[in-house]
Amino acid sequence: MESLEAIKERIEAAVPGAVEIVANQGTAAEHSLALDHASAVRVAEFLRDDPALKLDYCSNVTGVDWLDSVEKVREKVTKEVAGESKEVVEVREIETPGYLESVYHLYSMELKHGPVVLRLRTGNRSDQITAPSLTPVWRAAELQEREIFDLYGIVFENHPDLRRLLMWDEFEDHPMRRDYVEPDDYDYEPTPHDEVLDKARAHHTGEGDA
Amino acid sequence: MDEGLRSELNKQGVFTTTVEDIYNWGRRNSVWPLQFGLACCAIEMIATSMARFDLARFGAEVFRPSPRQADLMIVAGTVTKKMAPQVIRLYNQMPEPKYVIAMGACAISGGPFKQGYNVLKGIDRFIPVDVHIPGCPPRPEALLHAFMTLQKKIGGQPLTGPDRPRHLKADEPSEFPVPKFGAKDLEPPSNSTIWEAPKVERDE
Numbered sequence: 001m002e003s004l005e006a007i008k009e010r011i012e013a014a015v016p017g018a019v020e021i022v023a024n025q026g027t028a029a030e031h032s033l034a035l036d037h038a039s040a041v042r043v044a045e046f047l048r049d050d051p052a053l054k055l056d057y058c059s060n061v062t063g064v065d066w067l068d069s070v071e072k073v074r075e076k077v078t079k080e081v082a083g084e085s086k087e088v089v090e091v092r093e094i095e096t097p098g099y100l101e102s103v104y105h106l107y108s109m110e111l112k113h114g115p116v117v118l119r120l121r122t123g124n125r126s127d128q129i130t131a132p133s134l135t136p137v138w139r140a141a142e143l144q145e146r147e148i149f150d151l152y153g154i155v156f157e158n159h160p161d162l163r164r165l166l167m168w169d170e171f172e173d174h175p176m177r178r179d180y181v182e183p184d185d186y187d188y189e190p191t192p193h194d195e196v197l198d199k200a201r202a203h204h205t206g207e208g209d210a
Numbered sequence: 211m212d213e214g215l216r217s218e219l220n221k222q223g224v225f226t227t228t229v230e231d232i233y234n235w236g237r238r239n240s241v242w243p244l245q246f247g248l249a250c251c252a253i254e255m256i257a258t259s260m261a262r263f264d265l266a267r268f269g270a271e272v273f274r275p276s277p278r279q280a281d282l283m284i285v286a287g288t289v290t291k292k293m294a295p296q297v298i299r300l301y302n303q304m305p306e307p308k309y310v311i312a313m314g315a316c317a318i319s320g321g322p323f324k325q326g327y328n329v330l331k332g333i334d335r336f337i338p339v340d341v342h343i344p345g346c347p348p349r350p351e352a353l354l355h356a357f358m359t360l361q362k363k364i365g366g367q368p369l370t371g372p373d374r375p376r377h378l379k380a381d382e383p384s385e386f387p388v389p390k391f392g393a394k395d396l397e398p399p400s401n402s403t404i405w406e407a408p409k410v411e412r413d414e
Contacts, residue, residue: 166328168292172393175327183395187319187331188408196325204410 001113002052004031010050015042022119032103032117037132040120041158044137047106047116055106055116058138061145063152065177068098068125098125100154104134104141122154125177133159151176230369237307238269238364241357244280244304245273246297248287251314254347255286263350268357277303282360284353285339288316288323289330291396295388301337302385306377309364311356312339315346322346335400337386338376 004021011019017039022032035043047055071094079088100122107114120131133156135142143165145156150164153174163169173180192200216226243265247255259265259273266272274280277300289297301310312333315321320331333339340363343356367375376382386404389396 166292168391170391170393180327182325182327183399185331185395185399186407187324188410189324 001108001111001116004033004116007047007053007116008033011043011046014046014050015039017043019043030115030117032119034119034121037120037130040132041134041137044118044134047118048137052111053116054108054110055114056138057107057109057114058104058134058140059107059115060103060105061134061141061148062103063148063154063176064101064103065125065152066098066101067178069096070094071096099123100125100129100131100152102131102145102148102152102154102156104138106138129153130155130157132157133162135159150174153177233369234365234367238361240269240271241282241309241360241364242280243270243273243282243284244277244300245275246283246285246300248285248289248293249316251286251317251347254350255284255313255353258350258353263354265354265357268354268361270357277301278305280304281307282309282311284311284313285317285333286313288321289333290328291330292328292391294330294333294336294396295391297333298336298386298388302388306384307375308377308384309340309360310337311341311343311353311360313343313345313353313356314348315344318342318344330396332405335405336389337401338404 008019008021011033018036020034022034024030024032047053073092073094074089075092076087077090078085079090080086102120104118104120105114106116106118118134120134122129122131131154133141133145135145135156136158142160145154145159146162146165148154149156149159149162150166151174156162164171167175175182186199186203189196189200211226211228219226247253257263259270270282277283281304283301283304285297301308310333312318316323316329317333318339320326320329323329324331330336334342341356341360343352345352348356367373369378377384386401389398389401391397
């Protein structure tokens with residue numbers, strides 16, 4: 001299979017719209033393509049139908065929750081202090097807004113190559129949580145996108161049957177989000193550790209054995 | 211009846227018993243389970259009913275598909291919060307006398323998935339359980355042992371008096387309230403008349 005950069009160029013030639021390569025820093029080096037909402041379905045159809053790629057098998061669709069992050073950066077800045085310019089170390093906060101993301105892993109059954117990884121990002125985590133559904137392109141994405149809707153809250157546009165899959169319909173939260181708070185239902189644990197130990201300490205008055 | 215007199219009569223060919231003995235003998239030797247497996251423990255339950263560890267020789271002749279014809283519910287596997295109301299509805303549909311075996315760590319207390327967002331921390335929060343089988347999954351021999359323990363329990367239930375079983379007491383409930391799906395959790399999260407979180411006494 002050709003390299004990801006070559007695939008990106010061919011996609012941009014065939015379908016108008018931006019495609020961005022997201023690098024994967026780990027040893028797996030599975031870099032992915034981030035698509036934008038307007039052209040996502042046409043890019044997906046191109047990937048599925050192109051004779052050199054023929055990515056007809058969507059093996060996995062998963063969700064990711066990127067929280068809003070604030071990074072503190074210390075830098076030296078020349079400033080006017082008491083009439084003379086000085087080098088001062090200033091702390092600046094860089095705010096990166098968070099978003100939800102759905103990640104598609106595509107393989108080719110016909111040409112036996114892959115994977116190509118696609119990422120679809122939502123606007124933010126609170127009010128712009130829609131993304132185009134790729135179920136019209138790969139049927140395998142149907143139930144998986146329902147699971148992502150249930151657990152992360154991404155509303156997929158043009159999904160044929162978008163409702164909760166694992167939780168009940170009246171449930172009002174998205175359990176796999178990073179900021180999910182589970183209902184306070186602490187029960188006796190014989191050997192608590194990590195977060196469960198914190199819960200145990202909060203519920204029982206006394207320290208007990210660590 | 212005095213055991214010495216009974217054995218003397220037995221030698222002469224006269225066999226005596228009590229209504230209680232015959233009643234309990236019949237009940238314990240023909241406990242028909244409800245065909246109800248949820249997760250991995252169900253595979254072990256199926257293995258127990260197959261040729262090597264045959265459960266049918268203990269009287270569990272057929273696993274009934276309908277709760278109306280079953281007297282034992284072996285809750286085998288993780289009970290999710292989404293499934294919990296259906297489990298309780300099925301239990302309510304079983305006619306008295308009915309028994310519950312909680313098989314495996316998940317049915318007893320949530321098991322290895324206890325901190326999961328959709329896991330009910332033990333089916334004994336909503337229905338009364340007679341025998342618990344620890345294990346993940348418990349071996350088929352453990353399920354057989356639990357079945358025999360249940361048979362001993364049924365055999366020891368008197369017909370009269372304050373210790374008589376639930377189905378002979380007029381004011382004991384045989385149906386338990388089914389929880390509703392709330393916004394964050396089941397409502398109520400447990401049935402407070404039959405279950406309470408164990409309190410731990412820590413000596414400081």
